[in-house]
Amino acid sequence: MNNIVFEHVVKAYGKNVIVNDLNMEIREGERLILLGPSGCGKSTTLRMIxxxxxxTSGSLHMRGQVVNNxxxxxxxxxxxxxNYALFPHMTVKNNIIYGLKAHKMEAAEINRRLEEVLEILQLKGLEDRKPKDLSGGQRQRVALARAVVKRSDYFLLDEPLSNLDAQLRLRARKELVKIHEMYRPTMVYVTHDQIEAMTVGQRVAIMYRGNMEMLDTPSHVYNMPASIFCARFIGSPSMNIISCQYENGNLSIGDQMIRLAPMWRPIADACPSGKYCVGIRPEHIVLSSRPTETSICGTVKYVEDYGNRYGVYIDVKGEKSELIAICNDSVPRPGENIFMNIDFRKLHLFDAQSEKSLGYPEEIRRLNAALDFSMPDAQNKNQKTGGKYHESFGQYQCV
Amino acid sequence: MKTNNHSEIGWHMILGAIVFLMLVPIVFALSNSFKTLQDAFNTIFEIIPSHPTLENYRHVFEKLPFVQITLNTFLIAASVTIFKTITSLFAAYSFVYFDYKGKQFFYFIMLSTMFIPFTVTMIPNYLMISKLGLRDCIWGVALPQFADVLGIFLLRQAMRGIPKALIEAARMEGIGSLKIMRDIILPLVRPSILTTGIIFFINSWNEYVWPVLILKSKENYTLSLALQMYISAEGGTEFTIAMAVSVITMIIPLALYLIFQRYIINTFAASGVKG
Structure with a gap:
């Protein structure tokens, strides 16, 4: 069983704790993404594997054995x-087969594997070049080839696409998924790029200040974030988080009050601290010139043009922070009064004290489960997508 | 453009003057080594001798076991260079790539020995070599020089320039430290090894005080001791012979430099553009 299990794993340098009490299971053959901002401990976690x-303490299990030592x-x-860590004095070929040769593998087998990876990663004709004579994309593929040629049970990637330009990144993402589908190693991928996490991962572990904030499918991470940090970290522009009051089924945002949908009330009633934050993604706010029962009013402050859509910054009366909404057409003008309709199926409620999510009503859970294409089980995913490449960006799904 | 040209001419003049100053003693030695003593006194600054002679060279090879002396010097310099480079490489590797308690402390203690003058360690070293029975033996000259702080320092700096990820990538392949040293480190620090090697070789080749303490018999002499025979008070005034010995003494290091100059220049150029 080629899984990886972290049991109360701690990594500290002196008093500086980098990874704090990590408990997680990475399943055999899955693509797990370690996602988080710089310094959150994701690379350290990968390097521990x-x-x-x-x-420092705790135990790490691989294939059912403790591998700490x-x-x-x-x-x-x-x-x-x-940075690919290619040996600069060796040719592409020697870089790829160095490990195999060092372990005295048979020459015929080395050649067979070499030919195979050169073919898969389109490196034919570059075998005799040195890394300095390659482009960034080619170097990245050589590094990938060196890892693939070993046919290990575990495949670890530390921000492998961060040095590539946007177009190459897109192609490399697909290649990575394709290679994983071929050999199905247990893959752990570190990135701080949410698009990479959402598109490559079958599950995403979000880390923050050495703690694991959430471990779930990309769709769930986007649609049902476990904490305010996760909610803000995934999605661009990031989620609007507003402090609010809740009383007798009414939610007060700034000076305005809306009636909370009945499905949310048991969840709101169970808030341990009694202090609330409401979250709503910019793309889930529908702007309208007429009020509804679930809309709040605001004044347009300014509008950002993103090319394919617009970001509208709105001041809400009595609320300190401004909200941002995304609209595709009929852009309001600065100074205009506008109504923001809130879809309760797209709402998020957090405990303002612990910053954790208060949970989601059953109806929303069912809805999101139906939308979730990135099944944790790789086998299921292939059946579901008919073996085709499937990208989930959270708000969009492309097949 | 004009200003650039002017400043370039100025630099060339300064560099030309330095080259001239450095070449004068070499040309002086070379020219006078082909003169008789009489001619040398009459036309000491004449570059091309009017009556060139090989008498001085013949004298050197006839009166002294000169081939033996050259061989002694070469053996000492070569063994010192090889052993010093090997010990420096291993020590530098451990200081860069191994993690152990007190690593920094040991490194700084070791580095501080660079500031201890030779005269302080001379007597203890002499006593040790005596006890080992290596007095008047070329290995007695070579042995205390087999480890060197300067080499460790220079190679440590060179190894620190190699990205750690390269070593980690090799370790991930299950490669041991010795193989990493051979396959990854050595090819990457080769220019630095050659540079430190040349420095070690020339320092050992020119060594005078330590050999003079250890070596007694002429057949064990090194070139610098042979040279001293002709330029000291006991050596008298046979300075044309001294010039011939000087010329022979500088031929081997010069040849080595010519062979390895490409690497040496590369290393110094690389250290200039790094970072």
């Missing part, structure tokens, strides 16, 4: 480094 970092070379792990 690789065996490049010692574990197993050397990195004996873990059966391949890794793609952020």
């Amino acid at each position: 690789a065996g490049l970092e010692d574990i 197993v050397a990195c070379g004996d873990r059966g792990v391949s890794m793609v480094f952020q």
Whole structure:
């Protein structure tokens, strides 16, 4: 069973705790993304799996065995480094087969594997070049080839696309998923790029200040974030988070009050601290010139043009922070009074004290489960998408 | 453009003057080594001798076991260079790539020995070599020089320039430290190894004080001791012979420099553009 299990894993340098009490299971053959801002401990977590970092306390299991003291070379792990770490004095070919040769693998088998990866990663004709003679995209593919050629049970990637331009990144993302589908190693991928996380991952672990905030499918991470941090980290522009009051089924935002939908009331009633934050994504706010029962009023402050859509910044009376809404057409003008209709199926409620989500009504859970294309089980995913590449950006789904 | 040209001419003049000053003693030695003592006194600054002679060179090879002396010097310099480079490489590797308690402390303690003058360590080293029975033996000259702080320092700096991810990538392949050293580190720090090697070789080749303490018999002499025989008070005034010895003494380091100059220049150029 090629899974990875973290049990109360802590990594600290002196008093500085980098990863704090991490408990997580990475399932066999899945693509798990470690996502988070710089310094959140995601790369350290990956390096602990690789065996490049010692574990301060807790235990790390691979194939059912504790591997805390197993050397990195004996873990059966391949890794793609952020800067690719290609040996500059070796040719592409020698870079790829260096590990196999060092382990005295038969020449025929080495050649067979080499030919295969060169073919898959379109590196034919570049075998005798040195890394300095390659473009960024080619280097990235050589690094990938070096990891793939080992056929390890575990495939670790540390921000492998961060040095590529936007177009190459898109192509490389597809290649990565394709390669994973071919060999199905247990893949752990570190990134701070939410699009990469949503498109490559079958599950996403969001990390923040050494703690794991959430571990779920990309769709759930987007639609049902576990905390204010997750809610803000995923989605661009990020989610509007507003402090509010809740009393007798009414939600007060600024100076205005709306009646909370009945499905939300048991959840709101169960808030431990009694202090609330409401979250709504900019793309889920519908702007209208006429009020409805679930709309709040505001004044347009300014409008940003994103090319394919507009970001409308709105001041709400009695609310300190401005809200942002996305609209595709009929853009309001600055100074105009406008109504923001809130769809309760797209609402998020958080405990303002702990900053954790208060949960979601059953109806919303069912709705999101039906929308979730990125099944955690890779086998299921293939059946569902008919083996075709499927990208989820949270707000959009492309097949 | 004009200003650039002017400043360039100025720099060339300064550099030309420096080259001239450095070349004068070499040309002086070369020219006078082909003169008789009489001619040398009469026309000491004449570059091309009017009556060139090989008498001085013949004298050197006839009166002294000169081939043996050159071989001694070469053996000492070569062994010192090889061993110093090997010990420096291993020590530098450990300081850069291994994690152990007190690593920084040991490094700074070791580095501080660079500031201890030779005269302080001379007597203890002499006593040690005596006890080992290596007095008047070329290995007695070479042995205390087999480890060197400067080499460790220079190679450590070179290794620190290699991205750690390269070593980690090799470790992920299950490659051991010795193989990493051979396959990854050595090719990448080769220019630095050659540069430090050349420095070690020339320092050892020119060494005078330590050999003079250890070596007694002429057949064990090094070139610098042979040279001293002709320029000291005991050596008398046979300065044309001294010039011939000087010329022979500089031939081997010069040849080595010519062979490896490409790497040396590369290393110094690289250290200039780094960072």
